[in-house]
Amino acid sequence: MQILVLGGDGYLGWPTALHLSAAGHEVAVSDNFARRGYDEELGVDSLVPIATLEERVAAWRDVSGKTIKAYVGDLCDAPFVHSMVGDFRPETIVHFGEQRAAPYSMIDQAHAIYTQTNNVVGNLNVMYAIADIDRDIHLVKLGTMGEYGTPNIDIEEGWFEVVHNGRKDRVLFPKRPGSFYHLSKVHDSHNIEFGCRIWGMRATDLNQGVVYGADTEQTKLDSRLATRFDYDGVFGTVLNRMVIQAVLGHPLTIYGDGSQTRGLINIVDTVECIRIASENPAERGEFRVFNQMTESMSVKQIAETVAAEYPGEATIQHLENPRVEAEGHYYNVTHSRLEELGLKPTLLSTTLIDHLFDVVERNKDRVDLAAILPTVHWRETTNELRPQIAAS
């Protein structure tokens, strides 16, 4: 199958491209290197050193004998998207190419507007390229579990049947997300569902949990194939960040009381979910939603698991929650559709956490401790980034 991976230079886009290529698909990637640019802007870097896209593609050819074609350009540039889709003629487009950090979108007005414009316009350009060039292309779009928020009812996979005043309908599951970033994904979902109705697009919207883990079967093959590992307060996700804190002897920081529960997924399952979704496309006109997560844990449980597993001393510290989010809420998520299609979940385990400790240990001289703490506060309209630098 011809598969185009948008955002193919990122944390998940790159391992996905490798996984799909290893599975025998003809893969191309596109990227505008915005993610590497955010590092420059924030003065941070991936814990694990990463090669350039050119080096990565060459390394994969060395290791596997397979070619990954690379398109360099911006999804907000409509002619670029149109000509890339026309040139590669994919059967599936996997869309990771969006700004993906909630705190980044909450820095200030400019970052909120950038996030929503970049994500919504880029996605509209992809939709129009599909509608113009080949309406049979299957769009596999990355969304987030954060789109749902934390309702007091079970979270279903995108749609649910509702009975109201004695009448019944299958409706979109209501969304109530917690950042301008999460909102951009909600906007995308609504736009795509409409594209399925008017153009007969086939779409799979993946509401992904918090991803953790440092590598996949392919990224481990050569250091030039490594993917990024973020731990800073803006792009770092909770489990990865806590592993680093443990190794460095820094308290594991919990925002608020830590009772916030989130869906989790291991990076090796993410790339497998994308393969499964691509190989089992949605029908023409179908807007299909999968909740791409394998287990739920509270932030406190994650911290306790990491602390218990760490061979040395590890303490836990509660910080005032810089976000606006519910604590002590109900959280029960249906996530059976990917498993029905063949996903074998890799749950958080001792082995996995031990492996992460190793990865961090090998790279711990690269850690910038000052970058770990949260700098972005949801209730403020401007946030000074990394005030720690000014203070040190």
Place this chain on the structure above:
Amino acid sequence: MQILVLGGDGYLGWPTALHLSAAGHEVAVSDNFARRGYDEELGVDSLVPIATLEERVAAWRDVSGKTIKAYVGDLCDAPFVHSMVGDFRPETIVHFGEQRAAPYSMIDQAHAIYTQTNNVVGNLNVMYAIADIDRDIHLVKLGTMGEYGTPNIDIEEGWFEVVHNGRKDRVLFPKRPGSFYHLSKVHDSHNIEFGCRIWGMRATDLNQGVVYGADTEQTKLDSRLATRFDYDGVFGTVLNRMVIQAVLGHPLTIYGDGSQTRGLINIVDTVECIRIASENPAERGEFRVFNQMTESMSVKQIAETVAAEYPGEATIQHLENPRVEAEGHYYNVTHSRLEELGLKPTLLSTTLIDHLFDVVERNKDRVDLAAILPTVHWRETTNELRPQIAAS
């Protein structure tokens, strides 16, 4: 009360500004004249001649002795919005300042992206100005009944209580709109609801039905106070357009079988709803939704009412529906909250339609018949505007 009306030069923004000023409020308007620009782009014009904003404001001073301050600028220009809100210090911001035609957003990719960017970014700039300058400002935001689509259950006012697997929650009513324009309003609603949570904003989201009618108590006072009256296939709404077709002896055109049912509201009720919402603000942190419509009718019923009322001959013609929308659907809408606050509905009546016939009769030499027919087709990704011109 200090009230700032965004989009105050438009079909509804201008009569609203007059109505609020007449009611004793201190009113300012802002506009970037985009709506007048769309006329130039599409080669059409308001049926009723309209004065410039400068002339309008001067005429209102002549007629009423009251001043309306005018700010000229674009809501997508963040510094403009910030300085305007800081200068006028409104207690209420009424936000009409968005691209508001579904067909315009469906012309092609550029118009879809313009509509979503313009509306979403403009609204975010307004939200940030409120959050920065005064979180007590009440945002009265115009949305549309079209955000809901046509679910098979009763449509509630923005929120509804749902029971699912034996658990209960009050959630946002699911949205499934029918154009990239309607989607932009859904995006706005989600963004504003989030602003209420993180910043304690007070917001009233008005899901307005299809507005008809040519004037209000104030616009009738002087010809320079008249508001625009659109009848073209892109900006003209159904009832106004059919009245013109009747007067010109053109068949009343129905898209599809005409069983599509829509919520309607008279322009005199629109301006009164805005006054009521402004004078009864939402609480701090409250995202309040009102369905701003007074009755429901099918497109076929509207055509039959206009045809029956017209003193001359009037025939009805069915065109292939250029939109993608359900026909023969269930439609039952709750719209009691504005009435509970004092709205006295002005339902569609013989008198109202007769008055519209008069308005059209007086201006019928200004009608461009070729502009009436639909030129924008939902399933196409590019639409040639007014092919009639090329053919004539």
